[in-house]
Amino acid sequence: MIHASLILDPAYRVGPVRRRTFGSFVEHLGRCVYSGIHDPASSTADADGFREDVIALTRELGVSTVRYPGGNFVSGYRWEDGIGPVESRPRRLDLAWHSTEPNLVGVDEFMRWSAKAGTEPMMAVNLGTRGVQEALDLLEYCNVEGGTYWSDLRRSHGAELPHNIRMWCLGNEMDGPWQLGHKTADEYGRLAEETARAMRMIDPDLELVACGSSASSMPTFGEWERTVLGHTYEQVDYVSAHAYYFEEDGDLGSFLASAVDMDHFVEAVVAAADLVRAQKKATKRIHLSFDEWNVWYQHRAESRPPSGTDWPVAPVLLEDRYNVADAVVVGGLLISLLRHTDRVHSASLAQLVNVIAPIMTEPGGRSWRQTTFHPFAQAAALARGEVLRVEVQAPLYETARYGEVPLLDAVATRDPETGETVIFAINRSLTEPLALDVDLRALPGLRVLGATSLSNPDHTWSATADDDSSVAPVANATAAVTDGRLGASLPPVSWNVIRLGK
Template identity: 65%
Template sequence: MPSASLRLDPAHAVAPVNPRTFGSFVEHMGRCVYTGIYEPGHPTADADGFRGDVLELTRELGVTLVRYPGGNFVSGYRWEDGTGPRESRPVRRDLAWHSLETNEVGIDEFARWARKAGLEVMYALNLGTRGVQEALDAHEYLNQPSGTALSDLRRANGSEEPHGVRIFCLGNEMDGPWQTGHKTAHEYGRLAAETARALRSADPGIELVACGSSGSGMPTFGAWESTVLELAYDQVDYISAHAYYEELDGDLGSFLASSRDMDHFVDSVVATADSVGARLKSTKKINVSFDEWNVWYLSRFENDPKPETWDVAPRVIEDHYNLADAVVVGSLLISLLRHSDRVTVACQAQLVNVIAPIMTEPGGRAWRQTIFHPFALTSRLARGTVLHVGVDAPTYDTAKFGAVPTVDAVATHDEATGELVVFAVNRSLDEATALTVPLAAFADLELAETWTVAGDDPYVRNTADEPDRVAPRPLEGASVDGSSLTAALPPCSWSALRLVPRAGA
């Protein structure tokens, strides 16, 4: 059995674990909202029409923040359409996803759902077809307590208390030619700065996210971030990053190494932002909001025939995930945690049905996709501080990334409780790997729980009829002997091991 070892020490910390790392994304796209989070008449629906089974799974997933209402959708969205009596709300064409939006769910309803789920709303503003005034109007409706036209309208619409949104996205993927209202970096940077300046005049304490590149493969990647931040550096807090990964042409080895691209993406954006800050002689640091990331079989979507009709909540990019997808999602979470000093917001896209960890049947069942499990376990177990981890492991050759270590890992340490959690992936397709973690720098520890997501077939999936074909199980054989943790990581697996101070130690 090949072997790997980790090097970690509580003195070598990256940053505190940020709860916002475990964000998600709800877009008015496909069945994410309608028959996803919202379905009046469903057997589990509450008085507000929200599916109770989806709410329960959202809480189990451990989501802390949700970006809303888009996505590409937001670049043509009129927020006021989703307010007031439902029978008076207009039906609009959504150009982004060639569907009809009934506006049955708007910001008041979504904020009510978010409170039930116990999470924070990250609100995206339309800077595609709209601008400064509409952003100010949305902010007034959302956050002004009372005494103005739009805050009093919100109260009249049934939301007496302000929604208290603290973080706003200044548009979505404005670098993309597919985006309604697509702009050059200079056009967008000027608009973002103007909008941010106006919003801060109304509410100095809000946090603002400027649009970065919609992918590291964009021809303007790097130059876009540089230009936008040169224009808006002092007005914003974050630059966004979006990335999706899929297995292409049967190259499973490269797919399992997708986090190498995420690492490079984050490091490149941070370097660009810091370069702009240096040129501006600013001591301020711009952080990264990785507010869209996931496995998405985009090539399949691009090859699908385009719809000929305008429908409400059509089935759009409902990818069904396998074991390998779950391992990749686990490795992407390792990458995000590893960059916790600069990636301080992250949103897995999306939450329900649309490239999502949760799937539903209209009027019927809800179940966990394979990718649900590494997210739910990481969000539950990662506490305290993220530690620098050195990995010594064999490598394997990939077509896309060259030689890649078979094992990748990150660890968190809670100084208050003494708990240490190790998250690790084994990218090898055919061999288990013997993992050793020296623990001499920590208190006397023992294993409290271990989990692995693994199996004999990397392409096995969960379905409504077989929802637990891929599910976490204890990692057998892991042990703490003396001052070392040892475990055998199964091939093509993601694992988590939680250690606690030994009783009586």
Template identity: 60%
Template sequence: MLNAKLHLEPTRVVAPVSRRTFGSFVEHMGRCVYGGIYEQAHPRADADGFRSDVLALVRELGVSLVRYPGGNFVSGYKWEDGVGPVADRPVRRDLAWHSLETNEVGVDEFMRWANKAGVEVMYALNLGTRGVQEALDVHEYLNQPDRTHLAELRRGNGSEKPYGISMFCLGNEMDGPWQTGHKTAYEYGRLAAETARALRSAQPGVELIACGSSSSSMPTFGAWEAEVLELAYDQVDYISAHAYYEPLDGDVGSFLASAVDMDHFIDSVVATADSVGARLKSKKRINISFDEWNVWYLSRHQASQASVTEWEVAPRVIEDSYDVTDAVVVGSLLISLLRHSDRVTAACLAQLVNVIAPIRSEPDGEAWRQTTFHPFALTSRLSRGEVLDVKIDSPVYETSRFGAVPIVDAVATHDDGALSVFAVNRHQSESVSFSFPATGTVAEAWVLSDDDPAATNTQADPDRVTPRELATSVSEGIVTVTLPPVSWSAIRLG
């Protein structure tokens, strides 16, 4: 059997665990909102039309933060369309996803849902077709207590108190030619800086996220971040990063090593941001909001969209069904995000329900957990305290994309004497004996794997893939477990 060791010391700390790392994303796209979180006619809908079964799963998932309302959708969105009497709200075209938006759910409805879900909201502003004034207007509606026109409009619409949103995205993926209102780095950097200055005049402590590259494969990657931050460094707090992964050309070995790419992406953005800060002689540090990440079979989506001609309300869009391998990759990406907790202090799994999501639901039917639900839920629940600076001794395997890659990757968190270790075995056929120092007794240990790595959860069989207890042994202060092939594991000692 292969062997790997994790070396850790509770005094060697990377950073505190940020609860915002466990964010997600709700976009007016496909059936994420309509038929996902909201289905007024569903037997389990509450008085506001929100599905209580979906809400229960969102709470179980351990989501801390939700980015809303987009995504590509936001670059053509008029927030005013979604307030006031529902019967008076206009139906609009959504150019991003070639669908119709009824505006039945707007900011007030979504904020009620967020309150029920117990999540913080990261609000995305339209800097595609709109700009500074729209940003100020929606901020006034959301956060101004009273007396102003838009604060009183909100109160008249039933929300007496301001929502107190503290995080705003200054647009979405403005580097992408597909984006409505796509801009050059200079055009966007100027607009982001102007919008940020205006918002800080209204709310000095607001946290603002500038658009970084929508992918590390973009031809402008690096140069985009540098130019945008040259223009907006003193006005923003975060630069965003987006990344999606799939097994290209059936290359499962490279797919299982996707976190290598995420590590490089994060390190590159940090280096670029710090270089700009040094040139500007600034003592300020820009952090990363990795506010879109997931497994996404993008090539399938692009092929399916080529023939779309009809304008529909909430069409079925990228409802990927995730298998065990996908879940292991999601778990490994969470390891990467935690490992970079000193700079990645917010992140959003995209998306939450139905659209490339850990939760699926059907009209008038059941909601269920996809395979990817489980590593996210367990990592969110067990990550506490501080992320440790660990070292891993692991054999390697060759990949076509990344060269030699460690078979085992891992991260650990430590809190008041309790230790959580998260580990992934990327090997497709070999188990690995994995050991690390014990700092107490094993409280719980879980593994997500299956003899069939292509196994999925479905409406008919929602629990086909679930975490099972992982056997552990402790001897002379060392914990040892066996990591099955293509597996993700979590061990908690306390």
């Protein structure tokens, strides 16, 4: 058995646990909206056609914010198509995913769904094929109480009260040549600044997100952030980051270390933002909205959109089936996000339903939890209070992608009001359990309130509609506190949660 240790001390505080860390993402892509959150044919559909089983699972998942309506989709989206009487809404070609958008769900329907699911909306505006005026029109429609053309139109559609959306994304992945309306950093930075300035004339208290790099592998990474923030620094609050990971060529060891890349990504964007802050002699800091992150097998057949004359409505797209190793990686990425809570103030797991998602549905039929559901739900439910910096001492192993990496990755949170302390940890070893030793002398009197592990001898096990419970977190009876030290055995390729309290 391999051995690793941690030190927990309430003085090693990183920052508060932010509820927005546990956000998600609903895009008009594949079956995320149609037969995902909205499926009038489902036996669980409510009067608005929303699946109540999906709403219940969203609440169980603990989702705080939901980014909408994209994603690549938003860069060609005319938001006006999705308001008013449903029977008169136009059908449009969605060039991002080579699909047909029926516009059965738009901003008002999404806001009703968001209220039912108990989530905060995070709205994106189209800065690909559109610009300042269209963003202002949408903001007026959503946030102005009444007495103007767009606000009164909203009220005529049944939404008497303004939607009062606080967080807005200024476009999506505008650094990517695949994006409709792709722009250089200077072009986008100027447009984003103009849009942000104008939006603040309507509502000065908005929280605005500028597009950062769509991946750290982009050739413009770093310089994009510097240039865009050079234009927008005074007008925005966040810069976005997007990252996806997958097991490649059977290299499970590197895949399990994906959080190393996320750590580097966050730290590089923070450095770029702080460079601009220094150059501008600004007092405020720009923080990160990591508003797309997940495991995504982009080279699989299910990620290839339709082509030619085939423009289907809600095709099966990006419906990855996640296994145990994928869940462990998702847990590791959550650890990274929490570890950087001082600068990552918002994050969105992409996406919520069917499309690279923790929740799956059958059209008109059953719904179920993927393996990745569990680490997210546990972290969202149990992370409270403050994030603590833990000092990990663990054996290293060699990876092809990231060099030497510790076999253990971990973070802890502590609620100062109750004293409850939670350790989130992954064991990256492919074959060996890990003997964990935690020094609790700075937190006397703690005992184990509960401990679970998610693992399986077959790390390729995946959930189905018939069985989504054979691999779920189970009690780990090895966790115990003796003389101010916590000991526990963590299975190989595992996600682990240990709750401590008085």
